[in-house]
Amino acid sequence: MGKIFTFIFIFLFSIHLFGQNNVGIGTPNPDASAVLELTANNKGFLVPRMSAAERLAIPTPANALLVFDTDSACFFYFASQWVSLCKLSGPVGATGATGLQGIAGADGLNGATGPTGATGLDGATGPTGPLGAAGGDLSGNYPNPTVIALQGNAVSATAPTNNTVLTWNGSAWTPNDGNNLFWRLIGNSATNPAINFVGTTDNNALVFRTNNAERARIAANGNLRIGDANYPTILPSQPDDARTKLSATNGFSAFGGFNNDPNVNAAPPASVWIGGVGTLTIGINRSAGSSGVDFWNSTAHNQVAANQNTDRGFYFRRYNNAGAEQLLGRIEGDGRFYGTSFTNVSDARMKKDFTPYSTVLEKLMTVKSYQYTLLDQSFDGQGNLVISDVATSRDNGFIAQDLAKVFPELVHQPKDEKKELWGIDYAKMTVILTKAIQEQQLQIEQLKTELERLKKQ
Numbered sequence: 001m002g003k004i005f006t007f008i009f010i011f012l013f014s015i016h017l018f019g020q021n022n023v024g025i026g027t028p029n030p031d032a033s034a035v036l037e038l039t040a041n042n043k044g045f046l047v048p049r050m051s052a053a054e055r056l057a058i059p060t061p062a063n064a065l066l067v068f069d070t071d072s073a074c075f076f077y078f079a080s081q082w083v084s085l086c087k088l089s090g091p092v093g094a095t096g097a098t099g100l101q102g103i104a105g106a107d108g109l110n111g112a113t114g115p116t117g118a119t120g121l122d123g124a125t126g127p128t129g130p131l132g133a134a135g136g137d138l139s140g141n142y143p144n145p146t147v148i149a150l151q152g153n154a155v156s157a158t159a160p161t162n163n164t165v166l167t168w169n170g171s172a173w174t175p176n177d178g179n180n181l182f183w184r185l186i187g188n189s190a191t192n193p194a195i196n197f198v199g200t201t202d203n204n205a206l207v208f209r210t211n212n213a214e215r216a217r218i219a220a221n222g223n224l225r226i227g228d229a230n231y232p233t234i235l236p237s238q239p240d241d242a243r244t245k246l247s248a249t250n251g252f253s254a255f256g257g258f259n260n261d262p263n264v265n266a267a268p269p270a271s272v273w274i275g276g277v278g279t280l281t282i283g284i285n286r287s288a289g290s291s292g293v294d295f296w297n298s299t300a301h302n303q304v305a306a307n308q309n310t311d312r313g314f315y316f317r318r319y320n321n322a323g324a325e326q327l328l329g330r331i332e333g334d335g336r337f338y339g340t341s342f343t344n345v346s347d348a349r350m351k352k353d354f355t356p357y358s359t360v361l362e363k364l365m366t367v368k369s370y371q372y373t374l375l376d377q378s379f380d381g382q383g384n385l386v387i388s389d390v391a392t393s394r395d396n397g398f399i400a401q402d403l404a405k406v407f408p409e410l411v412h413q414p415k416d417e418k419k420e421l422w423g424i425d426y427a428k429m430t431v432i433l434t435k436a437i438q439e440q441q442l443q444i445e446q447l448k449t450e451l452e453r454l455k456k457q
Contacts, residue, residue, distance in 0.1 A: 256284040262383030271300035288383050309333040360432050361439040363406050371396045384418050400424050
């Protein structure tokens with residue numbers, strides 16, 4: 001017990017307590033603005049030390065609580081959250097005024113001798129000695145001798161011009177502009193297609209690259225491949241289909257950019273007859289003022305085969321799930337379309353402002369139907385419609401000009417009759433016919449009712 005009292009006495013003796021409610025350790029006069037002032041020149045203030053886990057486990061830490069984190073070797077204080085004093089950086093204050101130049105200190109001791117420096121620059125070159133005579137493939141004197149030979153073979157005295165090279169003609173090296181020898185990057189002239197060309201003379205493909213990656217190739221058999229080096233097929237399985245002369249893969253293929261408006265470029269594509277067949281030609285804007293894509297069956301007429309109008313149409317084919325060839329539909333040369341079915345879009349989400357049809361039966365009774373012979377139609381060089389009496393096929397239907405007076409909504413009326421024909425939407429005619437049948441059925445039901453009433457009298 002005596003030891004305890006002694007310790008308390010020594011502790012109280014080393015701490016100066018004052019009526020102003022502050023404490024000084026190591027000083028009898030703590031600053032009045034400080035609750036606690038520590039003064040020493042051989043000791044420091046040691047705060048609690050703990051790991052990061054122990055620090056984070058402190059229950060309800062008070063703001064301004066200070067600890068030393070032994071994991072990060074840094075002080076942390078709490079201000080709503082733990083803040084590292086090692087990562088604080090306040091804003092840079094304004095630069096203060098430059099202080100007075102201090103007194104120069106005493107010279108320090110000489111340091112150790114450093115490593116030897118780099119070798120200095122060479123001195124100036126001495127005067128050139130006398131020049132000797134040139135020899136070998138050179139003649140004259142140095143420093144400006146003349147080239148008279150290459151490896152002992154004479155060089156022509158003919159003066160060269162821009163972009164010429166020396167070529168061997170069998171007896172001397174002579175200037176040559178490269179024509180008939182090289183394919184120049186600046187252009188070529190006086191070429192002969194029989195002997196001047198870009199390509200190969202062996203059975204190898206000609207490859208075109210950009211950024212050192214192949215972009216296109218002309219195969220040894222002349223087939224052009226763009227995008228992929230080959231055009232592989234599945235059935236039959238083969239690395240490249242030799243019958244496919246042109247293939248463009250790994251991207252879109254665009255055709256056109258040529259305005260075929262008869263008023264701009266009047267001539268249509270030429271008709272052809274190669275190997276007993278024609279060709280497919282794709283163009284655009286053959287109808288003046290439009291930008292429609294044109295598909296031409298450019299098979300020449302009046303040939304030994306395919307010489308009827310119906311022979312030069314368009315066929316749409318595919319392979320079905322069994323791998324068998326299938327004809328989906330065709331447009332005959334006379335414009336008739338053949339297919340399994342045709343579906344018109346009729347989605348309620350695409351429609352508004354619904355108005356029920358009024359009575360149509362009476363108007364329908366005024367529509368005349370005909371059987372007739374179809375005439376032939378074509379276009380002249382200016383894109384004008386030409387109708388000629390050379391066709392003999394029979395057909396039946398309505399006259400668009402007559403139907404437009406009764407049901408104009410069923411008729412396509414051309415903007416310019418010189419450029420296009422009238423047309424009827426026969427699919428929409430079923431709406432009119434359905435409405436007429438409904439009206440007629442209503443009349444039948446009314447007549448049946450009236451008949452039953454008369455029978456009962």
